[in-house]
Amino acid sequence: AMAGRAELEAAVREQGVRKLKADKAPQHQISEELAKLLELKAQLGTNDGKPQFVLKTPKGTRDYNPKQMAIREKVFSTIINCFKRHGAETIDTPVFELKETLTGKYGEDSKLIYDLKDQGGELLSLRYGLTVPFARYLAMNKITNIKRYHIAKVYRRDNPAMTQGRYREFYQCDFDIAGQYDPMIPDAECLKIVHEILSELQLGEFLIKVNDRRVLDGMFEVCGVPADKFRTICSAVDKMDKMPWEDVKNEMVSEKGLAPETADKIGEYVQLNGRSELIDKLVQDAKLSQNKVAMEGLNDMKQLFVYLTLYGVEEKVLFDLSLARGLDYYTGVIYEVVLTQSQAATQTQQNEHSEQVSIGSVAAGGRYDGLVGMFDPKGRKVPCVGVSIGIERIFSIMEQRLEASDEKIRTTETQVLVATAQKNLLEERMKLVAELWKSGIKAEITYKKNPKLLNQLQYCEETGIPLVAIIGEQELKDGVVKLRVVSTREEVDVARENLIEEIEKRTCQS
């Protein structure tokens, strides 16, 4: 009963927190929350003296079952192969950092950081992403050049939407290039890498949106945004993929105190997108061309498109002035990759022209030349550029696809089950399976003294084991093993000394 009460307390606390925010929530939402509370209370009412546990993972998290793990490992292997093809090393960092390491790096998103309880000692927080720990690692070890990948879980106390692959604990696959190099060469390789990975995973059409923080800052300046409002206005622009311009403008004016005419000027720019021709147009823009910072960004953008063309990926790249990215630490080029569907495929009554429509972000990144310097006692800078692949949405898509298909996925690699139809042969099965293990054959026995043959065969069917090595008194006397092919039910006697070779020959594809 103790556990049940503890759970109720936790639930009430959570509902309570939601209710505190309810002043802004519509009435039906409040009723919904109330219903959940009553349900929890009712559950506790049925408590008949037995301890009641809430059998769940924490909100916004999930377990991976063996099938999901098989998909995850396939996706990871594609991504890691690509990173290694581009010469990357890998590192790992702790799941938590000193709280102050994360402070001041995430802007408005800082409220989503998970803190650990103060149990004496240092104040700690779970990592929010892999970029800040990477910068801390570089500064701490005085590393000025590295090309590394890091695949690990990160933590955000965000509102989860798990059906869309948005979790509070989720994997990031980061690739970054640190070092003082000539402009846009590493930047172009990051985009090349994303292009390779998304093509190999065959997730369908995608679009790489690019922009530059310097173009945004220059634009804010020429529009008349005060310098101390650049980052908060940037956060507002970042919402343009989720809400119409009118709402973004409203946030800028009502919440962030921008003059309506300034917002309108921004609105003219941020609704532009295109390729080289847009860069050329902006370079000649009466106001932007007078802004040094904006011109630096535009010139680099022009160079980037030259390199992307050499790498054969420029077709998928779009220069989009509404792309802003929420994080504080970007200083140059920024990008975000979205999966798209041509409107024609999901045709609705209202809309008939075939336009690419975003169905979700799968990767993002950019240049952050100042972050390492924030950790260096002498402020020494290490320029960095990188990309982070958001694996969870990719998993979701692959899972849904697998469920829709009839394809069966194996979760083990066992080549052969050592079985018998007779009693009292456990010790003989053990001896044989140990022989197979010794030769590197992946083999199993069932853990019963006298299992039925039918059950042993069924186990093979269920788990996809292709071969059964059957022994009985006769086989032991003759020095043979009956090798059965599960799919065809064909059986052959194989001399015991040839068994390993025979198994390897028949399962060489795996």
Next chain:
Amino acid sequence: AMAGRAELEAAVREQGVRKLKADKAPQHQISEELAKLLELKAQLGTNDGKPQFVLKTPKGTRDYNPKQMAIREKVFSTIINCFKRHGAETIDTPVFELKETLTGKYGEDSKLIYDLKDQGGELLSLRYGLTVPFARYLAMNKITNIKRYHIAKVYRRDNPAMTQGRYREFYQCDFDIAGQYDPMIPDAECLKIVHEILSELQLGEFLIKVNDRRVLDGMFEVCGVPADKFRTICSAVDKMDKMPWEDVKNEMVSEKGLAPETADKIGEYVQLNGRSELIDKLVQDAKLSQNKVAMEGLNDMKQLFVYLTLYGVEEKVLFDLSLARGLDYYTGVIYEVVLTQSQAATQTQQNEHSEQVSIGSVAAGGRYDGLVGMFDPKGRKVPCVGVSIGIERIFSIMEQRLEASDEKIRTTETQVLVATAQKNLLEERMKLVAELWKSGIKAEITYKKNPKLLNQLQYCEETGIPLVAIIGEQELKDGVVKLRVVSTREEVDVARENLIEEIEKRTCQS
């Protein structure tokens, strides 16, 4: 300065906590702690207006650099291959669980659990091990049969000893078999697996100590330990590998209130160890033979040794009555694997007989038939047995060994660097490297517009890249590439259309 002050506060808090415990600490230790505090204060004194960050990972944690990652991946691959050879699937669970999921599973070690801060919502804790999350997973998904492995980090607020591989964040590699099977068949396979892994990793001599909780409980009963003291006395016995019997006895009597005669009786048993002959002796022991629970344990132990002999591993296994294991949830056989060194090799003046001496625990586990039932609303049991491999100490040993040797370890797999000796060929290098990537060749360029050939060759030497594909105006005109072997400095002209084949031929081992 803010950050510096926050750090000082954290440090003072930590030192403060230690000082609270100082009433039992010797005087010199208190002075040491005080010195550390003063040092911290002095550091803050040098603050000259710049923000001061403490560049470190949290206490008891570490980063893995690329070299350490290469070692880690090699060890993981050996272990995973073994798990797969035995037909295991894999799962993953979140890094944190609901706090109540962990409550009441770890006995006296519960104080070492990391809690998350209450930021509204559920109360969460970092996982302390992988076994409890596994049991929660089985109950939640109503799984009654599975053979799975799980490799992931776990968290303990223990006193770290990092040079010995004892961290607050560390990897566990767990293999468990869940299901209602005939006695000791899965248990024997767990020990077989540990034996295979430690043999393959070539860490030197090792010893697998086994015991059974039922033998311990039966022994406590016949010695006169009150039932409610079984677990706490068990914890005391568990310390026998770290301190002499006299100190353990003292803990039992002074701290845990056991009668001295009872402790002495326990002392007679727990100093015994041996193999089948010890089991036979205990089965005939006047007191134990009258105890049902102890006899169940001893009969299973006898059966276990039969199976271990069939698997060819009994030589490394020792039945040791002092092995107790700290965790609450074990119900049957328990084991711990220690690396050993023959005393002869580390001969001291006082001791000359060649005896195996433990130099550290690398794996442990046992049977826990009640744990899943603790999570099931109807208390349905799923018997489980498993083993956990403590990877960090293994990493430490491998790292030290690598440092002592002259062996160079590569941290990338790059096959070829695309290079040039001439100016203005960046775009040609980009085109060629993109061709290579397209064919799956692992290739790099340096990120400079006009790099020096010497610097490019040096990069290959440093990172172990075996080949350089050199282009210049002449090569481009002739449609060839100069392929240079870094180790021999040999250079050959290769027709561009044959380049990929030539690179693959020359790097086929990697």
